[in-house]
Amino acid sequence: MTIANALTMARHLLTDRLATAKTVVDATAGNGHDTLFLAASSPPDALVWAFDLQQEALAATARRMDEHGLTGKCRLIRDCHSRIADHVAGQVDAAMFNLGYRPGGDHSFTTCAATTVAALGAVTRLLAPAGIVTIVAYPGHGAGEEENTAVADFLATLPQAAFTAAVWRMLNQRNRPPILYIIGKTGSETV
Template sequence: MKNSISNVVEIAKKICQRKLSKGDIAVDCTMGNGNDTALLCSLVGEEGRVYAFDIQEQALLNTKKRLEGLNFLERATLILDGHEKIDRYIKDKVQLIIFNLGYLPRGNHEITTRSETTIEAIGKCLELLRPNGVILLIIYPGHENGKLEKVDIHEFTSALNQKEFNVVQVCFTNQINNPPELIYIERVKSN
């Protein structure tokens, strides 16, 4: 159906398109096969910069290949490290940060994001956001670890001060089998 939206990943993409402009700095905290990194690169343009993290070398290789094919490699910094160490790599204020949590599709399902490091990374990302900047968290509660992550992320994000951040939860309430969920965090006040 024309213009219908049936999953939160599509909503996250629309938000990226709305929030990012040429010259912005954006971060993909879970690079995977580089789909989100490529989208961010297309939106920040040649003058912008995209930092992307993953703990798997295969993710970096896949993403590098994808960006090369699109001629986007020069606007990206690919980092083989956990997103929980983001503060070691990025000092500038950032407009948008995306986490597409869970494991790499068609990869090793044992290598997945984990609550503890995800929450640590989100805490650091909040400090990096410029006013009006956003963090997008796509959570997959269909697998065991994703269920735990969802509970912990809800606890952490729902406690954020509403004078500093807008926090929105988006989910399809009539879909079966634990559909993915999006948490949108927007900084409303400078830090």
């Protein structure tokens, strides 16, 4: 296994759970790279629910899924990820948050602490046994630092009887590299 960066680590950690997943969430579709990874790594009957507020992001994701023949496995939702429960019925096996702004898009349009934490609360409540959530946070840009702190604070509140909450970070990179947070559902307690 090559340890390249937080996003690669997130994908490594998700891969096992995706192999048997039925319901998967991409909370930040962006350019669709993660949606494609989730769809390509899950069984043919799995559904990937991909959220974004920006029409350009959903269009880019739709194009990417189409190019790979995976359109049928994906539901594109133009809504805030804090409203995941309004769209996704049942339990979520795996979810991915790749925070910040869309590369190649409007850099002033970023995820923000309040809705990210609300979305994490919503997806955590829907998480299936042995479910996993990965969050890649970018403390190096404007609002990213506040959001990173809010994510860390939220994970620290999760009850130990039901969840593991962990962090992975590079220690020898300059310029505030991305940080990976991981939530795993281990027990039956709810939040």
